[in-house]
Each structure stands twice: as C-alpha cells, then as structure tokens.
Amino acid sequence: xxxxxxxxxxxxxxxxxxxxxVLNAGHDVVIVDNFVNSSxxxxxxxxxxxxxxVTFVEADVTDRAAMVSVLRDHNITAVIHMAALKAVxxxxxxxxxxxxxxxxxxxxxxxxxxxxxxxQFVFSSSATVYGxxxxxxxxxxxxxxxxxxxxxxxxxxEQILGDLxxxxxxxSILALRYFxxxxxxxxxxxxxxxxxxxxxxxxxxxxxxxxxxxxxxxxGDDYDTVDGTGVRDYIHVMDxxxxxxxxLESLSARAGFDAYNLGLGSGISVLELIAAASKxxxxxxxxxxxxxxxxxxxxxxxxxxxxxxxLGWSAKLDIDRACQDTWRSQKR
Ligand code: UFG
Numbered sequence: 001x002x003x004x005x006x007x008x009x010x011x012x013x014x015x016x017x018x019x020x021x022v023l024n025a026g027h028d029v030v031i032v033d034n035f036v037n038s039s040x041x042x043x044x045x046x047x048x049x050x051x052x053x054v055t056f057v058e059a060d061v062t063d064r065a066a067m068v069s070v071l072r073d074h075n076i077t078a079v080i081h082m083a084a085l086k087a088v089x090x091x092x093x094x095x096x097x098x099x100x101x102x103x104x105x106x107x108x109x110x111x112x113x114x115x116x117x118x119x120q121f122v123f124s125s126s127a128t129v130y131g132x133x134x135x136x137x138x139x140x141x142x143x144x145x146x147x148x149x150x151x152x153x154x155x156x157x158e159q160i161l162g163d164l165x166x167x168x169x170x171x172s173i174l175a176l177r178y179f180x181x182x183x184x185x186x187x188x189x190x191x192x193x194x195x196x197x198x199x200x201x202x203x204x205x206x207x208x209x210x211x212x213x214x215x216x217x218x219x220g221d222d223y224d225t226v227d228g229t230g231v232r233d234y235i236h237v238m239d240x241x242x243x244x245x246x247x248l249e250s251l252s253a254r255a256g257f258d259a260y261n262l263g264l265g266s267g268i269s270v271l272e273l274i275a276a277a278s279k280x281x282x283x284x285x286x287x288x289x290x291x292x293x294x295x296x297x298x299x300x301x302x303x304x305x306x307x308x309x310x311l312g313w314s315a316k317l318d319i320d321r322a323c324q325d326t327w328r329s330q331k332r
Contacts, residue, residue, distance in 0.1 A: 003027045005248065006076045008061050008109065009083030010054075011038035013192040014124070014181055014237060016046050018080060020190070021241035022248065023050040030055040030074045032067075033083065045190045061105035067112035078120035078251055080244055081109060084153070087199055088128075088295065091150035102153035103160070110164060119168075120251040122244055123161060125175040125259060126154045127233075127300055136267075137233075137303035140177070140259055147295055158259060165257035172251040179233035179263035179302045181240050183322035184329035191329030192237075202234070202322075205274055206330050209281045216285060218270050220292035223299075229270035231299040233263040236317035236325070246313035263302025264315045273319065280323035 005022050009015040010031030015038070019029050023046070031043065031054055043056050055074060059066040061083045070076070084102045085091065091098040106123075113119065130138050131145030146152040158175050165171045182202045184191045198204045207213040221228040243262040268276070271287075278285045308314045 003077040004030065004075050006030050006032060006070060006074070006079045008032045008079065008081045009038070009124070010046075011035060011040070011042040012082065013038075014178070014240060015082045016042040016190050017185060017237045017241040018082065018244045019046045019054060020049050020185060021238070021245050022080070023052045023054065025245045025249070028055075030057065030070060030076065032057050032059050032061065032070055034058065034060045037085070039193060042190065049185050049187050049189055061109050062101065064108045064112050067109050068115055071112060071116040071118055076116075076118050078122070078248055079109065079113060079118060080122040080248065081106065082124040084124065086150065088148050088150045089199065091148055091153075095149040098149045098153050103156055106157050106160065119170040119172060121161070121171065121173045122247045122251070123157060123173065123175040125158055125177045126151070127177050127179045127261070127263070127302065129155045129158060129177060130300070132297045133300065136299050137265055137301045138261065139303040140261055140306055162257045165255075169255055171257070172255050173257045174247045174251065175257070175259040176243060176247055177259055177261050178240060179235050179261070179300065181237045182234045182319075182326060183236035183238060183317065184325045185238065186325055186328070188325070188328035188332050191326070201270060201273060202277075202326060205277045205285060206326060208285050208287075209277060209283045209327065210330055214286065216274060216287040217290040218287050219290055219296060221289045222292075225269055225298055227269050227271050230296055231267040231269050231301065233265070233267045233301040234273065234319055234322060235263050235315050236322045239315040239317050243307065243311070243313050246307075246311040250311055260307040260311060261302040261304050262307060262315070263304050265302055265304045267299060267301035268319055276319045277323045277327070280320065281327045
C-alpha cells in the first residue's frame, strides 16, 4: 500500500538515492533538508530519475515546530531519518555540533513524531558502531564501541532508539548499519558531491581520475590484509537504497527496535578499488603510499545474512558496477 514517507536528509548523497527507490516502490516522498552538505539540484534530479514529483521542505530537524508541521501537514506514516553530520575528523574538532545535530535532531524528530502519532522509523546508522571489530565479517551481535564523536552519536542514537522502543510498544524502529556506500544512480544524474575537500576514498579516487587531484594518498600499506592496504565492504548506493525500502516495508509487521548490517559481505582493498576505478574510467589513476590515517581499522566487512533472512534484502551490485556508475555521474 502506498505510504507517505518523510525522508530527512533526502537531498544528500545517500538520501537522494533512497528517495528515488522509495518513489520507485510506489510511495509518496516528502524530503526535508537544510542543505548544509547537499545541493538544491538533488530535488529535480530525484524527480527526473523517477518521473515522479516530490514534496520538498527546507528545514532543520532540530526545529521541533517545523517537524510537527511537516508530519501533520503531509499525513506522514513513516520516517527515514538520514539528516546528520558525517565527517569523522570534523567531529573531533567540533563535537558539540555533532551532538547538537545528530543527537539533538534525532530526539527532536522523535518527540515531534510521538506528538503527531507517527511511530514507524528507519534510522541511518553506520558500521562505525563496531569500532575496531575483532570478528570479520562482522555480525550485528558483535560488541559495539565508538572511537570518535561521530561514532558516539551513531552508537548513542541506537541506544536512544532501543530505550524508546521499550518505553512504548507502538514504536517500530530499524537502524541500518551502512558499510561503505559508493556508486551512483545509473542515469548519472545524481551523484556524491561533497562540499570541500573529499575525505572518503571513492570521492578522492574520482577527483584524481578527473584531474582535480594529482594522486590518491593511500593511507598505509602495512595492515594485515591482502596487499597491506585497508579493506572495506563497498556497497552500491542503489543497493543501500533498496535496503531502506525493504526495512520500511517491514515496519508495520513488526515492533520494537532492531539493527541490520547493509553491506555486500565481501571486502576489497584500497589498491583494488583504485584498480577498479582505473578500469571503469580508462584512466590510469596515480597513487602514493602515505602513513596510516589515525583511527582507521585494517578491515571492515559486513555479515549481511540477517538482513537477507529477515528483510529479504541482499546487495546485488559489485565494485566494477559501482565504479562505472560513479564515473558516469562524474563525467556529466
Ligand atoms: N583511504 C585512503 N585514502 C584516502 C581516503 C581513504 O587510503 O584518501 C582508505 C582508508 O584508509 C580506508 C579506506 O580507504 O582504508 C576507506 O576509507 P573511507 O574514508 O572512504 O571510509 P572509512 O571506512 O574510513 O569510513 C567510513 C565512513 C565513516 C564511518 C566509517 C566506519 O565514511 O562515516 O566508514 O564505518 F564512520
């Protein structure tokens, strides 16, 4: 049945792809975004990619009155909450901003939802909640820890959601622990356009392929991995988006709080990703080995089996496809 879905952060990289897949699943979408790390162009891009219109409200999730109005005015039935700050290094420099936005925004939104009587919630969590995991692939049952304020906000958010679900059994809440999102919509019309200098590997690799960066700095080649460089589970953003639809559509048949990994279940190294991007772009991407980046772990790979068993979801698209789609979006 078609639902009215509020997508916070829906103009961002992941949010705009989630909005596309929620629309493609036949639901109506209302996007709330404050454009701190996203662009106005995302909204028409989502509409062009789907041939459907979206309702857009420019607002901040920390604005309680604005959230109550959006939920009420658009008869929202479920919320996918992705609006948050997400740069690990920045969170170390500006912890209060991360707690205010990521925790303050979450609590405000949940409080507004309770006032209006909306109890279905999908939360954008992260594999960062596993800290430096001992067991790889990582199951959801692995111990949780945080190594920086950004990670703390994701961990605390999951704890808040768990407490809330215990307090009132009308809540149905799923946290989705993303591994490393990459790729873009196959049309090439929606892409990741980080403001400022890219922090993550794929945007840096693409900047080097475009010629905007001389070379990719490879942070460490002495890890205990296949070639010494860091291994990650790179999930195509379209797969990630379909995971949100699967979670959303399971909410009404369940209750309480639960968390699921969204990943492929297999990892590749930094050098393997650079090679895949070189192949997809036809450009020999230059790189240089540098020191390890503080706080990085050797390997982070999902055990995605619970999402498959419970949500009927699994990732389908590999790294070659992700590099091809990302490169197409860069060329436009
Ligand atoms: N890397 C480089 N050079 C770069 C950027 C990254 O070698 O210029 C390496 C990193 O050392 C790591 C891998 O590429 O081995 C991936 O790094 P990213 O920065 O792309 O991603 P991370 O795994 O560090 O971070 C991601 C999310 C975070 C989240 C974290 C843990 O971006 O939000 O996963 O789940 F906290």
